[in-house]
Amino acid sequence: MKFLARPPRYLFFTGKGGVGKTSIACAAAIHLADAGHRVLLVSTDPASNVGQVFGLAIGNRIVPIAAVPGLSALEIDPQAAAQAYRDRIVGPVRGVLPEAVVRGIEEQLSGACTTEIAAFDEFTALLTDSAETAAFDHIVFDTAPTGHTIRLLQLPGAWSGFLESGSGNASCLGPLAGLEKQRTQYKAAVEALADPGRTRLILVARAQAATLREVARTHEELAGIGLAHQHLVINGVLPASLVEDDPLALAIVERERAALAAIPLKLRDLPRDSLPLKAFNLVGLPALRAFFGAGSAGAGQAEQGGEPPLAAPALADLAERIAVDGHGLVMLMGKGGVGKTTLAAALAVELASRGLPVHLTTSDPAAHLEETLSGAIENLTVSRIDPHAETERYRQQVLASKGAALDEAGRALLEEDLRSPCTEEIAVFQAFSRVIREAGNKFVVMDTAPTGHTLLLLDATGAYHREVARQMAPGLHYSTPMMQLQDPARTKVLLVTLAETTPVLEAASLQADLRRAGIEPWAWIINNSVAAAQPRSALLKLRARNEWVEIAAVADRHARRYALVPLQKREPVGLAGLRALCHPDRGNA
Missing domain, CATH: 3.40.50.300 (P-loop containing nucleotide triphosphate hydrolases)
Structure with missing residues (x-):
């Protein structure tokens, strides 16, 4: 090694x-x-x-x-x-x-x-x-x-x-x-x-x-x-x-x-x-x-005992309940590598296929929505919030406003402040705020950045909300992005995870952070489940059996509702592959 x-x-x-x-x-x-x-x-x-x-x-x-x-x-x-x-x-x-x-x-x-x-x-x-x-x-x-x-x-x-x-x-x-x-x-x-x-x-x-x-x-x-x-x-x-x-x-x-x-x-x-x-x-x-050994000891244990019954909801069940609203913000959150981009695209395609207007967007610098979709579909528009472009726009805006009245030392400190990595989060938040206004008359499906970035973005959201609340006169009506995120009638947050110990713990930690911000996750999605794919090989059957502990933890302790998405035989890329995530019988054979 x-x-x-x-x-x-x-x-x-x-x-x-x-x-x-x-x-x-x-x-x-x-x-x-x-x-x-x-x-x-x-x-x-x-x-x-x-x-x-x-x-x-x-x-x-x-x-x-x-x-x-x-x-x-x-x-x-x-x-x-x-x-x-x-x-x-x-x-x-x-x-x-x-x-x-x-x-x-x-x-x-x-x-x-x-x-x-x-x-x-x-x-x-x-x-x-x-x-x-x-x-x-x-x-x-x-x-x-x-x-x-x-x-x-x-x-x-x-x-x-x-x-x-x-x-x-x-x-x-x-x-x-x-x-x-x-x-x-x-x-x-x-x-x-x-x-x-x-x-x-x-x-x-x-x-x-x-x-x-x-x-x-x-x-x-x-x-x-x-x-x-x-x-x-x-x-x-x-x-x-x-x-x-x-x-x-x-x-x-x-x-x-x-x-x-x-x-x-x-x-x-x-x-x-x-x-x-x-x-x-x-x-x-x-x-x-035994971990660094060449073998895969334990595979034979998969033959012991029967398989647990598979009775978990599918992604199509969540899409059906989301579609009833006719419009709204749907945000997918979770750690990098759990499949947020693919699942966001799959939900957007499913909603658009039902004749509903959908805007699919991402604030994740690593997202590749165009590659994932690999095609066009009626009722669906796609955009990407470019963190670098938004950051530069925000820097220039702050320097032109707050920096105008500063002396040389003060301006130098402000410029340093704007070089901090959180500046990108605030800039992305501003772009994010512009996009979610569309959710009043269509679905906005948002593939967010990895969890740490998302929490910083939400911190910025909360600070903005509190600042607006302080400045508004009593009795005046106002609305902020944070209020939209906290309103379950306008926003559905879906946490994406894998049926493995660490991703489930991380998603549970994210859920706790969101709740502290007054945001209640609407559902969980367990992605790439070997158990849901019903494998035949001894090694994969044992791994499938191990997944059920984590699936049960999500179903019984963490989630108000959830969906289980099977590991696909083919990479879920293109419209057919994305539809197969909601309807496995159509494309996972």
Whole structure:
């Protein structure tokens, strides 16, 4: 395995939910410990299941893994870290500054930026050779800091003025408040990340075109800020030898071969490893120690017992209920790589096929709606919000208005503020607000950006709503985008996930965040379900059986209503392929 050859001290595993980065990070940590190294495994994943993998409680402290000599683990809780971070910043000024100013500071610290910065704050010490970690030869991180977080920390300007002014415009400077004392330590941490002698970034992906596009974007973003020493791991590749007499398995093998043959150019020169799909759940030491083996042990277990009855709603059932309204905003949200773009296109095509006017749009920089549709249909229009163009438009607008009255120093600080990554989110929000006005007389189906970006967009929505409410005279009628998102009669939010542990946990976390913003998700969509596709091969049958635990969790605990979309034999591209997602009997044979 190239990614474990001559490993540096720090190994970071990063990738979208459901690609297997936690399993690979745990297996890598065990592999290094078994080779005689002293290893600390650290999770910064909000949906961390490292403790579940090892079968013991870990939490926010270093815990030795007794069954693996030399291995210890630590789970950083980003939400708890964010709350502690907020308390540390707001506590000293509560009762000192006016209450309105304190509320403004708390608002600035309520978003996803703060959670990212707080998590980085927690593991900074782990990257700067603290006494706490001096005894370890290697530190293995499950989930790396995002390029978004690192760009925030690289902003060079005066952060400390935020508390005195109680403002920060609508950018990231709020979460950066009060960090002046840590800047030296943060700089050392970012330098450690960029040093190939100390750090290796391992990008984890699946052999799927959409997932590979996502990881290519991650690679480019991280390389662009100096984190260029990267390896690529393609996880879960179905071995051709295990196809048996299964048309679905054969179709998966052929599709994965095609995806790898067309791998994005940005990824082709990276050192690459490929790990075969396993039939067993990657929980417990025996499974983790077997993970890097060549076999697929456990496939035979699929023959034991009968198959659970399949009685889950289909995507067509959701489309039928949406169509009754005649118009409205339909937003698909979820982590990258779960199939939001394809499902948004499928719903748009289904609604347009019923004679309803539909505008399909995306704010996801990685979306490829035209390629997904690959054709035109009556009643359907398609657009894309270009983040780069919208950001430049917003920058010029702010510089021309707020910047006009500033002196040279003030304008320089404003320009720095506008270079922060959150500026893009605010700019996209403005374009998003223009589009959703159309939902009063047609369907607007929106494929949103990945979850972290979406939450930042919604933070901007909330701030805009509160500002309008403050400025309006009592008794006057007004409407804001946030009010539309909160109104179930006007907006239906659909959360997209996979029937796997991490994607379901991540979707549940997103649902909790949306509820805190007063937005109640209307339905969940479980995409690419092997169980719903009724496979024949022993390996896929066992994986199908494992899915039912997660499907039951969605149906019984998380969702008010849901739909199950089977894994397709053919790539769901083009109008026929998209229609097959709503009506599998028409195109999945």
